[in-house]
Amino acid sequence: MSRARTILGIFLLFLFLFALTGERPFASHLAYYYDILINIGINVILAVSLNLVNGYTGQFSLGHAGFMAVGAYAAGSWSEHLSPGLVNFLAGSNGVLTFVLQPFPFLQPFAFPTAVADNLALIVATMFGGLLAALAGLAVGIPSLRLRGDYLAIVTLGFGEIIRTLILNIDFLGAARGMSVTGRYTNMFWTFGFAAVAIYVVLGLVNSTYGRGFLTVRDDEVAAEAMGINTTKYKVIAFVVGAFFAGTAGSLFAHYAGFLTPEGFNFFKSVDVVVMVILGGMGSTTGVILAAALLTILPEVLRALAHTDFVPAAQKAIEGVIPIHLPPLQGLLENRLILYSLLLIIMMLTRPQGLFGDLAGSRKRVTSSASK
């Protein structure tokens, strides 16, 4: 454990130095790989946090993209509209800081360097996005967590769609035009930093007597209640923590992409995350992290493959042998949903417990209301 901590510490320190010194490689040949790495980090946050809800607590939520959207738009508008005013108020030429520092001219050179200021702005915006998403989680969670299984899935799916529709109709958030976020502060350090925090929080919670409550809710709600465990409270906490980290992922995305559209947070985004959790093995954090990385990289690899000369040639060759008209292979390779279905089918056939999971069929047991 302590060795793992040391390694993690060194890794984060390295990333931190990288974040402060390294320019983001906007136009270099590295940009593409940087992009993929950041996306892996964001997807790890999403998958690990959804795993607390769907995996460890056994509640089937399909609304993670909704919480991500709340975080993204909240953090985005914070950086665009709220934060500049606040920063100006505090540190502007007529701001509080200037006023306070006025009697001490020798302190003024110690004003924040930009690199530090940008990182600070990102943390504040991300916490803001996370908190608003957590509030949304509380608001959705309390009424809907009485529902079980499929019903909860439908309600959370509805929530995601409502958020998307709301954004489409709010002019302040750019509606269908989209919203730009000028401060593109997201870097490797904070993306993986927040991913590390999400992993630590989920594992820390689950590996304690307190957190074993989440697992008992998944295994058998009736028995959990009979052992004095407040199952409703656990479900709400899982939901709120999950939503918080979805919100932070949203903020990191907003400050990376620099542009948000409601379509980026549609139902399929939620499905992406659910597939990562299922593929990784419900309730296995390691598996889910790997699945998140795999499902970020694989579409890129397939896309690259689709654009080689080999694919159209292969299609011609096949159609030459069998006289049928195939759907364009290129399109098939680029279609994420086909990839997901294939992966899930292969997984169900070979490793139903997920890549690393050891909890075979833990979701099979949707507790009946009657208790004998």
Add this chain to the structure above:
Amino acid sequence: MDALLKVDRCTIRFGGLTAVSNFDMSIGNRELVGLIGPNGAGKTTVFNMITGVYQPTEGQIFLSGDRLNGLKPFNITAKGIARTFQNIRLFASLTVFDNVRAAFNLHLKHGPLHALTRGPKFKREEADIGAQAMDLLKIFNLDRFRDVMCKNLPYGDQRRLEIVRALATKPRMLLLDEPAAGMNPTEKGALMTLIEFIQEKFDISVLLVEHDMRVVMGICKRIYVLDYGITIAEGPPDEIRRNPKVIQAYLGE
């Protein structure tokens, strides 16, 4: 109110079916009481009413004078009633040790934030819970299965683990729903000794639902008999054995 548990004219209906009607029961401190009756008589339903899984349609339930009606099951457990289930309901994805540790949840002094900061207070409490759980497992000779997934335990041991888990909530009253089901005669004999031992060692009252007459008659001081949701007899084993209504109910089965 000197009774520990008092069930006062409780009736429960499921749609048109009256599963239990006008049920009265009073259990004192340190009593070992039996509840018997043919299949479908309403025994498990009585358990479910007492533990808050179902709310009685009419009537009231008290534990040491505190009214239990309307409380959620976890509240009732916190007040001191623990139970086992007729069809075993262990936490299938947890080990034997973790099943027991999970049941200490109720008495936890730490919350989610302590679980994240992992300070000395948290560590001390976790160590303490671990030790208490091991002590309980040792009493029941289950400590050798500590890290076994509970679903891989032999059937009889699963039943006993359920009892250990219930005891971990530190109850004043323990409800056992057919603990001898599926056990062989030797195991049943051991179980009888065990239940009496638990009653004394933990200084609690036990309400036992059991089909095996030898077990019930052997250890219970007082027995209630239900038939079609109606109490047809109540008294010491010798009386119950000779009661014509009871014989009738069982023979008519």
